[in-house]
Amino acid sequence: MGGAPDTAASYSPTPISNRGVDLWLRKFGNSGAGKILQLLVEHPGRKFTRQQIALAVGYSVNAGHFRNCLSQLRTARVMVEQGNEIMVNPDL
Numbered sequence: 679m680g681g682a683p684d685t686a687a688s689y690s691p692t693p694i695s696n697r698g699v700d701l702w703l704r705k706f707g708n709s710g711a712g713k714i715l716q717l718l719v720e721h722p723g724r725k726f727t728r729q730q731i732a733l734a735v736g737y738s739v740n741a742g743h744f745r746n747c748l749s750q751l752r753t754a755r756v757m758v759e760q761g762n763e764i765m766v767n768p769d770l
Contacts, residue, residue: 698770702756710737710747718757718766725763 699719706712713735718726728748732739737747748764751757758767 696770699756702754702770705754706750710735710743711750714747715751715756715766718764722766723768725760725765727762728764731764 702715703712703719706715714731717731717734726734728744729739731748732741732744737744748757752759756767756770757764
């Protein structure tokens with residue numbers, strides 16, 4: 679009664695929201711890179727495959743445009759790749 683909630687059992691990550699992320703979201707806007715970044719920001723700490731991201735944003739994983747979008751995010755250092763997995767940069 680009245681105690682602190684069991685944080686281990688009730689933990690669920692919340693989307694990242696800070697000035698740095700907001701700046702990048704505004705910069706990329708509704709572009710392909712922006713859609714990918716929005717997906718990653720909404721799921722902090724979650725790792726996605728290229729196939730999962732492409733499906734979520736409606737691109738073909740083999741399309742040049744999709745690869746360019748990932749390249750833009752990598753260059754801006756807002757996403758990181760670990761092996762075959764992609765996630766939002768935890769340092770944002």
